[in-house]
Amino acid sequence: MNEYEIETFLTLAEELHFRRTAERLGLSQGRTSQIIRKLERRIGTPLFERTSRRVSLTPIGRQLRDGIEPAHRQIQREIAKAAAAGRGIRGALRLGFFGPATAHELSLIIDEFHDRHPDCEAQLTLETQIDDHLAPLRDESVDLLATLFPVDEPDLTVGPVLLRETWVLAVPSRHPFAGRTSVLLDDLAEDTVPTVDGAPAYWLDQHIPPRASSGRPIRRGPSVTTFQAALALVAAGKAILPLTCQATRYYARPDLAYVPVEDASEAHYGLVWKTTRENARIRAFAELARRPR
Known part of the structure; x- marks a missing residue:
């Protein structure tokens, strides 16, 4: 072979x-x-x-x-070890993440990265929020960010996909949808979804469409900037919110129900970095992320 x-x-x-x-x-x-x-x-x-x-x-x-x-x-x-020795991959690599499941995927890569590049320390340094989830790259708080796609920014490079997930709809536990086995994207038009200040419009529209397929508008209501604030808004009966299925594993709450969204496209999480700051450390980590684990 x-x-x-x-x-x-x-x-x-x-x-x-x-x-x-x-x-x-x-x-x-x-x-x-x-x-x-x-x-x-x-x-x-x-x-x-x-x-x-x-x-x-x-x-x-x-x-x-x-x-x-x-x-x-x-x-x-x-x-990889021989190549790293030849390139001199050493120093620090700061990693940001969007969501706990993404942090878990990064931690698996970090372990193998340290085996291959013992002179380079890769660390999870912060969890980005939903309002401007790309800000840590631009203010250079992190070197690499694992976040929810799509990312279409002229100053950022999009790397490999790390994680694929299905979608669920977060609703109050007493909401009429809570007893269903599944919902459709068009069902978002039956209630209100939060507005996320600072998020790119194309990113928000991809995950919370402005209109149902019937043409009915999907109402956007109160504004949130953090994930926990969004969950609190839903639990209070003020909104419903599409989320990827990691929410069912990491954010189970008695006042919330998570209902599968039957017709939503698969969600992709992946690596992104600032194009002008690309270096051997970033390339080595991204290359490792592309390999089977």
């Missing part, structure tokens, strides 16, 4: 999705499928079971993954 085949096989074994695998590797979906088919022909047996709904590893595929993944990771670590 050559490097392309190993990398493609291990990435698909993690993602179990050809499109996401292709995006991570910077390949076309057709090229990704071609590499896997060629590998399967060489081995003489399918490594993945494919249906119109899902991709899964065959028993031999699992055996191959379990056999080569540890060795591949060790090779990558040693190559």
Whole structure:
């Protein structure tokens, strides 16, 4: 197996999705499928079971993954250590994050980053708020920020996706929606959503559309600047709020209910940094974030 085949096989074994695998590797979906088919022909047996709904590893595929993944990771670590020594990656790397699940993803990368670059200290330094979540990059409080996409700013570079989540709707526990098994985005027009001062308009509109598909306006009410203030507003019965599903794990409260949003697009969290401050430390961390974990 050559490097392309190993990398493609291990990435698909993690993602179990050809499109996401292709995006991570910077390949076309057709090229990704071609590499896997060629590998399967060489081995003489399918490594993945494919249906119109899902991709899964065959028993031999699992055996191959379990056999080569540890060795591949060790090779990558040693190559990275040698490269870091040659580039002189040392000093400090300050990381900001948006949401606790994103902090958890960063902590996993930090552990491996320190193994590869022992002379560079990466630290979680602050949690950004919902009003101007990009401000810590611009005032240079952090070097890298893991935040909720989209980010479309001329002075910022967008890096790899770290986390994908579904959406839920936060409502008061006595709200009529609280007893439902799911809601639709159009249901936002039945109530009021908060206004977030300072957030980019395109970012806010992406996650809280100004109108339902029927054309009905979605009312934006009281203004908030922090996540906890937004939850308090919802608990008080003053608004409802779309959130990613990490809220159900980290912010369970008796006065709130979280209802899955059936037709919302998948939420992506990823790395962003100030373009003019890009350096070897940032590039090394972003490259590591692109690899399977």
